[in-house]
Amino acid sequence: MEDVDSKTVLYVEDDPPYVLLLKRALQRSKLEKLPKLWVVTTMEDAVRYLLGQIPYEDRFTNPLPSLLLRDLRLPRKSGIQLVQSVQAQLQFQHLPIVILTGTALDEDIVLAYQQGVNFCLVKPADVDSLISIILVLSVYSIPSPTKATI
Known part of the structure; x- marks a missing residue:
């Protein structure tokens, strides 16, 4: 049975090594x-x-995310187009959206905001920097870190 206190993050990323880096950073966070x-x-x-369409229609297996994390540059369509699609859906207008990008022009960042x-x-290139980002985002939309032990 799924932990109801667990949050779901939908990560839109087409670079498998970076997905692995993010998973590693989450484990070490x-x-x-x-x-x-x-x-x-x-x-x-x-x-x-997000819309619960095939093959994601089972909301027990594919729960709604509490955070949308994505790359700015995606195959076929831009990450900005994804933001526009999400924002057009009333039920997702308050879904936090965070972009992690390897290369972003100032005008892309302005448009994203x-x-x-x-x-x-x-996108940080090392696990430790990515852990720092995860910890900052955890305050925002995912469970908080455990207390440090002395």
């Missing part, structure tokens, strides 16, 4: 309860997941 991480590689799959993105961050 010392969060009390790790979020359930769902990874899709395209905007179309992200929209299908204009479209309703909560944070736009440059």
Whole structure:
């Protein structure tokens, strides 16, 4: 049975090594309860997941996310188009959206914020920097880290 206190993060990323890096950072983050991480590689799959369309129609197995984490550059369609699709759905207008991008032009970042993105961050290349981002985001939408022991 799924832990009802567990949060779900929908991660839209087409770079498998970076998905692995994020998973590694989550494991090392010392969060009390790790979020359930769902990874899709395209905007179309992200929209299908959010709307509960095939193959994501079972909400017990594929719960609604508490955070949408995504790359700015996606195959076929941009990450900005994904934000626009999500924001167009009334039930997702308050879904926190965070962009992790390897390369972002200033105008892309401005447009992302204009479209309703909560944070736009440059992808760190190392696990420790990514852990720092995860811990900051945990305050925002995923379970908080455990207390440090002395």
